[in-house]
Each structure stands twice: as C-alpha cells, then as structure tokens.
Amino acid sequence: MKKTAIITGADGGMGTEITRAVAMAGYHVIMLCYTAFRGEERRSQLILDTKNEDIEVMQVDLSSMDNIVEVAQRISAKETSVDLLMNNAGTMRTHFSQTEDGFEYTVAVNYLAPFLLTHRLLPLMHAGTRIVNMVSCTYAIGKIGPHFFTHGKEGSFWRIPIYSNTKLALWLFTCRLARKLKDKGITVNAADPGIVSTNIISMDMWFDPLTDILFRPFIRTPRQGADTAIRLLLAPELEGVTGQMFASGKPRKLKEKYLNHPQEESLWADTEKLLHNYLSTTEKEPGRNE
Numbered sequence: 001m002k003k004t005a006i007i008t009g010a011d012g013g014m015g016t017e018i019t020r021a022v023a024m025a026g027y028h029v030i031m032l033c034y035t036a037f038r039g040e041e042r043r044s045q046l047i048l049d050t051k052n053e054d055i056e057v058m059q060v061d062l063s064s065m066d067n068i069v070e071v072a073q074r075i076s077a078k079e080t081s082v083d084l085l086m087n088n089a090g091t092m093r094t095h096f097s098q099t100e101d102g103f104e105y106t107v108a109v110n111y112l113a114p115f116l117l118t119h120r121l122l123p124l125m126h127a128g129t130r131i132v133n134m135v136s137c138t139y140a141i142g143k144i145g146p147h148f149f150t151h152g153k154e155g156s157f158w159r160i161p162i163y164s165n166t167k168l169a170l171w172l173f174t175c176r177l178a179r180k181l182k183d184k185g186i187t188v189n190a191a192d193p194g195i196v197s198t199n200i201i202s203m204d205m206w207f208d209p210l211t212d213i214l215f216r217p218f219i220r221t222p223r224q225g226a227d228t229a230i231r232l233l234l235a236p237e238l239e240g241v242t243g244q245m246f247a248s249g250k251p252r253k254l255k256e257k258y259l260n261h262p263q264e265e266s267l268w269a270d271t272e273k274l275l276h277n278y279l280s281t282t283e284k285e286p287g288r289n290e
Contacts, residue, residue: 009089127185142168178243
C-alpha cells in the first residue's frame, strides 16, 4: 500500500515545498490547509509538477481544538496508517487575540495544535513513522511563564517573545515525545528552517516596506527553508534518528539546558491537563512503558 504523509500549513510557502518533495517521493499526501480554496489551487499545481495525483486537501483551523479533533477523526476513519507527520504550520500574531478555547492565538496554533493533532493520530503510527516539528532559532530566547497559554489581557503584547515561547515549547514537546515513543520505533525530530521569506514576516509598522526591500533579499527562500524538514522526513540515512534538532540539514549542538529542560515535564503535564477533554485515555500517555 502507498504510504501516507500529513502536512499542516501545506498551502504556505514551505508547506508547499515540503508537500512537493513528499509527493515526488510517491506518498499519498493529505494537505491540511487553513483555506480550502488556496489549498486546492496548490494541489492542482503540485499534481502537474509531481505527476502524483494522490494528493488531497482537508481544511482545518488549527486554533480550534474541536476542529483539530474533527479532522483527526476524519483521517482515522479513512486511513490505516500514518507514515509521516509534518507539523509545519505556524503563525506570529501581531496583536493579542483569544481562541474559542480561551488560549492565546499564537500558542494555540504553534504549540497546542501540534500537541493535540499528533496525539490524536498516534494510533495510526507504527515503527518507522517519522514526526517532524517545525521550530525556530528563536527557541533560545523563549520562556515558559505562568501565563504561557493565555498571555492575559494585562500588559503589552510583544509578538516575537510570544512566538519564541511557542517554539521553545514545541522543542520541549519534541524531546519528551521522542523519549516516550523511542521503544515503538517512531521518531520525533525538530527542524529549524532559518529565517525564511514567507508571509509570517510582516511587521505591520511604518518601516515594513523598507524592511522588505532591505531584508528579504538576504534571507532563505521557502524551498531553502524547507530542505531540513524534507531531509528529516525522507532521508534513508536518518532512519532511527530521534530527539534531535536539525538546522541547515545537520544536527544542531544544543546547550544542556535545552536537552534536559527543567520545565519539560511540567509543560507536558500542564498541556495534557488543559487538553484533557480532547485527548482519550489511551492517547494521553504514549509509550507508557517509558
């Protein structure tokens, strides 16, 4: 049977490039897209480019935990296995906004969505399945504070610190999940794409046009940014590699505090508690024999 790959944010710049590479490798690809129309446009072009017609689009709002569960159920009802899961989607909110579940929007999309989607799809995974999470070099300035999930309405909203916090959280999720799933033969790694010219870079300030003119020519294209994630998903030599962060196609040497972070366990427990209504009992503790 043809193997199945699931890619979030598949209609974005890097998401399209990752989808292209996976489709060319012969996978049945499910593109999880925020906008179905845009996803279908990308799908049509990718079919022409790759000659792989086994690509489909599913619309999902990753800020909605209910919607994530619904999509995961749809996938589980029609697929027998998941061989690749690419948690690629990300956002950098320019102002404070709260989701229907009461979470800060950036945190919901960048961290809670990968946590929940991955857990809901775990029953379809098996030895050899690869999970890749898209992080960022900004993880190094991230912090997991007492108001991480909600931000709170008091005080100013600074997008870059909040974005950085979510990328640190996603890395800690990667580390812990890798340990939990190691005995099952499921690998979990993180890809740092570098600074990429995508729509996420938008300052919405008076100097934004000047920033584009001076800054964008020197940063990576979506294809260049996607290369590391593609390698983690498809490279035969990386089979069995787990719990690592890759950048520029190579393992990144991390400081000890990021390999054994003091908040890794508590963040997992807090997240699980917040999402308990969306996680079944069997999915809460993957790899119980850890």
